[in-house]
Amino acid sequence: MTDAPVILWFRRDLRLADQPMLAAAVASGRPLLPLFILDLETEALGAAAKWRLGLAVDEFARSLARIGLQLTLRRGSALAVLRALQVETGAGGVWWSRLYDPAAVARDTVVKAALKGQGLEARSFAGHLLHEPWDVATGAGGFYRVYTPFWRAVRARDIAAPAPAVRAARGVVDWPASDRLQEWRLGAAMQRGAAVVARHVRVGEAAAADRLAGFLDGPVAAYAEARNLPGVEGTSRLSENLTYGEIGVRSIWHAGMRAMHEGRAGAETFLREIVWREFAYHLIHHSPEIATRNWKPEWDGFPWRADNPDAEAWRRGMTGEPFVDAAMREMYVTGTMHNRGRMIVASYLTKHLMTDWRVGLRWFEDCLTDWDPAANAMGWQWAAGSGPDAAPYFRVFNPETQAEKFDPDAGYRRRFIAELTPDPGPDARAFFAAVPRSWQLDAQLPYPSPRVALAEGRARALAAYGARNS
Template identity: 40%
Template sequence: MTKRALHWFRDDLRLADNPALVCAAGTGATYCIYVLDDRAERRALGGATRWWLSHSLEALAAALERRGGRLDILCGDPAELLPAFAEAAAVDLITWNRRYDAASVDLDAALKERISGNGTAVRTFNGSLLNEPWEVTTRTGQPMKVFTPYWRAARERGEPEAPLPAPTRLEAPALPDSLGHRVRSLPELALRPTRPDWAGGLREAWTPGEDGATQNLVDFIEDGLGGYADGRDRPDRDSTSRLSPHLRFGEISPRQIWHALGTARKSGEAKGSAADAEKFLSELGWREFSYHLLFHNPDLATRNYDQRFDDFPWKHDGEALRRWQRGLTGVPLVDAGMRQLWTTGWMHNRVRMVAASFLIKHLLQDWRTGEAWFWDTLVDADPANNAASWQWVAGSGADAAPYFRIFNPVTQGEMHDPAGAYVRRWIPELAGLPDKNIHAPWKAPDDALKAAGIRIGETYPAPLVDIGFGRQRALDAFAMIRG
């Protein structure tokens, strides 16, 4: 009798280097399913990631079909749907790649016990990280709290295994009659915005799916790696890989990125230096470290890692938060980043740090409000990276930037967007200002403002807070909790 397997796609929406899919396909005819998880205990996707997911699933379904497979989409609680599917389809094996948030860890344990108890084999794999969160530890076996020694220890484990090729051929068994009513079409999931359709900028900026991820990687290695170590901080340049949303949905794996970079450097196809390559790999390392933190601190997105911050005197100013969200703080680099985010679902990493620092420190808003906004609006909103990075900026996290490190958004703009190209792109009402005034228009002389057609407080807002005053107020607040 021909064996049947079931592969459960989750954050691994690709065919290449997908160890759980390869295992299932090697067993026999394979059901490929995706479950839109609607459990209350799992954090709901934000609007931008729902948009990305819909297109990624569409691309995955087409890729499976080209190889003879089929993607069946279900909606509900996987704890009920998977065992029911396995029983009705009489599968011999279920496979999936692991996730590391608490809700997924608990679900996986319960599913393994239930499905195995019914006589069906279960195999799970690491399909999204270079190292499992428990594999890199201190010398005493404890979780690590500082990035640099974490990444050093991770590198000492050696090169990651080579990525697996995609299955060349898949066989999709027919669905049993009892399961047909459970399968949903993509439109039925209502993942894309309609009234209003705010995703036009996302469609222009991105090509979700495995092919889009592969092309982004090729383009970056060929054209973007050279000068990356320094250029990555320049939002006015196209100097980053833009692979983060593809990694978020598993359209490409870190092993694929690692080995593609190494192969290109050995062959001479990559123009970047060793320093450029190391800096880029360290960004993968920060993602790894973030998952290490999330696994060992399941409430990373909701609770201060440093408990001293439980007593921090946040201001909870709803109007300030709304103006930050809309890119109307009166501080050009911050506003440019927030408008880029709203339009494209993405923001340059240097500007993310500046915008987050301004919200937390100059405006004294709780970092969790910013984390939640990024969760809803970023196409790469990642349960580990997003939370760990916000806590890093706040000073409340592991390996955090000291609270007294407060980004000055004016000097950051002058340093990393010296000609104001980034600001002019996203804040066209400031386009006529000279370079020397573009990052602090409220300080521009009247004749420069008049020539540019700018009236501070009318055509562009005055700053929500004086930069120097905001910095000192933040330091005073921190002094209240410093132990």
């Protein structure tokens, strides 16, 4: 037994409830030293994600203060920071919650080996997922490559009840020096867009809990249908909070299960979407190449274009296809994009514009406040056709027919495209205030003509896909 302090290295687990690592640390009775590190991996985050992370860290520091703990902020290599802090404080170990993307795994593997090599305690905990990726296997002992069998394998599994929020904790006697969060300037790359997106974010654990409760009290009833309608408030919008661990996935699962057992329509569909996130992490753990290379190697010879002027028009929400442009503009105004929109813009870029999916993946990484390494990679490869559970090569989403089906009154398109209405609303106007000045966009400019005729783009994509399969 030891009374040496424990360094709690927080990353994407910024909450007090449903927090296995924190619960175990409090139960140990040892003095605790919470730490957040702006390391090389975190520095590499895209503009929107890094800005939103700063808000999450700031709010979490206040939550920790309410239970008697101070969050120490340090900048530098994770291992160097941890070693230095251990020497300063005499800490006996470092604990953290596991992450599963390739960059995090590489970093954490080095850190754990080095700390243990010094004779220090280095413990990692579950908490980011319902199931550890290595705990779900096929009958043959491999990993799942298709979602539906994965869902069947996990849907009836017991999930431990989430631990209640920690109410008090024992801190160290002398708190170490800490960086000032403002001096990190995590929002610098957002420039003027931060003020626009700030109106739409919901930061922190309390906001996440309110979102979940509000969704399950109403919108979940129509979720199976409404989740496809970008013009209505039909989804939980919890992806933003899940990204930073402001709510635990076990809390969401158990709340969703209660709603399902109470007979609320749509609850099971919602649970399936939670497991879709699990599936993405299952895949990125077992095949980390999904984040950077075609998951199906036979796609390596496909003639996608590198970045190009058509892709730049796509980035700017100026393709001349209103559904595509509305979705892109939603991202700049709110920091997120409706899932139906994500499918449409990804299909349009990779198929109608024949542009490499990695161009889109990197842009989403820079612009989404709810960016998730596993979901982003799987989503782009699904749309492109090169990934697991992918859309068949002949499925080319037509933005016009998709709009007729999922935005029949054009409300979503008008909400974000000022050029489509004589009296644009605040979100349509906000787009021009959010995007870089260098784009020189103005609501008075005429709406552009389509970059490519939809029939022509579809035929070109199918010809290329057909040649690959011949």
